[in-house]
Amino acid sequence: MTPSLTLKQLTKTFAGFTALNAVSLTIAPGERVALLGHNGAGKSTMMKIILGLIPYDSGEIHVTGAAPGSTTARANTAYLPENVAFHPALTGLEQIRYYLALRGENPAKAMDLLDRVGLTHAAKRRIGTYSKGMRQRVGLAQSLIGHPKLLVLDEPTSGLDPVSRRDFYTLLDGLAADGASILLSSHALTEVEARTDRILILSKGNLVAEGSLPDLRRRAALPVALHITPQADKADVVLAALPEATPKDGGLHILCPQEAKLPMLTRITALGALIADLDVLPPSLEDIYSHFSKRDGQ
Amino acid sequence: MNRILATAAAEFRIGFRNRWVAIAMAMMVLFSMVLSAAGSAPSGALGADRLSVTVASLTSLSVYLVPLVALLMSFDAVAGEVERGTLPLLLTYPVSRGEVLVGKLLAHLAILALAIIAGYGVAAVAAIAVDPNATAGLPALWRLVWSSLLLGATFLGTGYAISALSRRPSGAAGLAIALWLVLIVLFDLGLLAAVVADNGGRFTTDVFPYALLANPADAFRLYNLVASDATAAAAGVSGAANTIPAWQSLLSIALWPLAALALAIVAFKKVTP
Numbered sequence: 001m002t003p004s005l006t007l008k009q010l011t012k013t014f015a016g017f018t019a020l021n022a023v024s025l026t027i028a029p030g031e032r033v034a035l036l037g038h039n040g041a042g043k044s045t046m047m048k049i050i051l052g053l054i055p056y057d058s059g060e061i062h063v064t065g066a067a068p069g070s071t072t073a074r075a076n077t078a079y080l081p082e083n084v085a086f087h088p089a090l091t092g093l094e095q096i097r098y099y100l101a102l103r104g105e106n107p108a109k110a111m112d113l114l115d116r117v118g119l120t121h122a123a124k125r126r127i128g129t130y131s132k133g134m135r136q137r138v139g140l141a142q143s144l145i146g147h148p149k150l151l152v153l154d155e156p157t158s159g160l161d162p163v164s165r166r167d168f169y170t171l172l173d174g175l176a177a178d179g180a181s182i183l184l185s186s187h188a189l190t191e192v193e194a195r196t197d198r199i200l201i202l203s204k205g206n207l208v209a210e211g212s213l214p215d216l217r218r219r220a221a222l223p224v225a226l227h228i229t230p231q232a233d234k235a236d237v238v239l240a241a242l243p244e245a246t247p248k249d250g251g252l253h254i255l256c257p258q259e260a261k262l263p264m265l266t267r268i269t270a271l272g273a274l275i276a277d278l279d280v281l282p283p284s285l286e287d288i289y290s291h292f293s294k295r296d297g298q
Numbered sequence: 299m300n301r302i303l304a305t306a307a308a309e310f311r312i313g314f315r316n317r318w319v320a321i322a323m324a325m326m327v328l329f330s331m332v333l334s335a336a337g338s339a340p341s342g343a344l345g346a347d348r349l350s351v352t353v354a355s356l357t358s359l360s361v362y363l364v365p366l367v368a369l370l371m372s373f374d375a376v377a378g379e380v381e382r383g384t385l386p387l388l389l390t391y392p393v394s395r396g397e398v399l400v401g402k403l404l405a406h407l408a409i410l411a412l413a414i415i416a417g418y419g420v421a422a423v424a425a426i427a428v429d430p431n432a433t434a435g436l437p438a439l440w441r442l443v444w445s446s447l448l449l450g451a452t453f454l455g456t457g458y459a460i461s462a463l464s465r466r467p468s469g470a471a472g473l474a475i476a477l478w479l480v481l482i483v484l485f486d487l488g489l490l491a492a493v494v495a496d497n498g499g500r501f502t503t504d505v506f507p508y509a510l511l512a513n514p515a516d517a518f519r520l521y522n523l524v525a526s527d528a529t530a531a532a533a534g535v536s537g538a539a540n541t542i543p544a545w546q547s548l549l550s551i552a553l554w555p556l557a558a559l560a561l562a563i564v565a566f567k568k569v570t571p
Binding site for chain 2: 071086
């Protein structure tokens, strides 16, 4: 099967500044991929190149087997820009009808699309009166037009409340199950954690990490934190038994590598009644993200 | 074709909501009415029917007003999309930039046609109401209508080109007004000064006619005056009008819209969203 997207050694510079440095990746049909990075890491640039909006310097790129920006590629690709905007004088319904016509679809499907993103009630109001979240939903509705093989979504959940965000990911799951590939960008790992198959981390134009969340967690090999609450008045005894612990937040804190976790737990539980409580804190998603995105000398 | 029509429909709706339809129609009707009222005195003496005289006056009016309305409608076409941030999304759709511009052109031409028909219609009704023989001028009026649309198309296309080149609405607006001043006002003044200074020399005989043909507004005026019986009723370029055959000015006003559109498409293709 043709990959939905193939990038080989893709490089782009703007007046001496390297926006993308030899980035290679492949996205298979039905795959949901999250692109993470700080502002200016190259996420939007990469997306605009994939869409054929801006040229690239070197490397190779195939969008559903075609050149980016070609009629075939555009017919197969849907895009949701960051801070999507529409003409304020048109209503949501008119705008979606227009986009349907541009894709050669029946404009009568517009109401159904607006219904899917929960905008039925405002369909006949001018977009100029919409809130940011509502404009974002119009943007989502237009990205669902036809059956795109590749959806390129630039920070799609910005401006959405947590409930809408969950609805949005449910919508994406349905699309991916139908075989659509999804490339979405975000600057927060917490937002995409369980809803994507693969995570790419861009830092200063370099692809610094790629893999599923468990993969990245294992590769980052960040230490696990153990927080021990000793019984009242027993802190000194426990500290003597666990010299690597440091007092913190009214308890004792231990950082230990992944592989040392179980032996350490054995030692702690051996202290028996001296211990009131024990919490195991795995590295947070933000810790993992920072680990990869800062590795390039930040 | 569907994509062009869909673009035209959306643009027409936007033009309607932004009051462009109302503004353009009001401008044309108002000026036509003033012209009809002011031009009511000197008719009979010329031996022409009332409507032909009105058409001659309307020609002079349209040379100023049609390009102005066209430029006002078009300067925002590309620059406005860039500023609103709507262009990147539009360009990821399977629609070519040429199709987008042609769609906008159709919508803006339709608005212009409404304004022209309303304005000229008022003047024609006024002329026919006073002079029963005025129906003799109907062919001249019809000629004025379609040639005004060609003139409008030229300046719409030029407006799109300006819009694409300047990329900011404010810059585009400034350029559009400057272009209007140069082509419509200063160009004629410059030619007049050159002809006076030349005093019947080679410039007047060899260069001047082509200079007139090269300017779409002058070609429009020439064509309508040559083709009309009421040439004598109009001042200005009427003398020159007699030495240039009608087919040449017609060719100029027919080719200019195509050239302007081609220029606009080339300029739009250079815009990186």
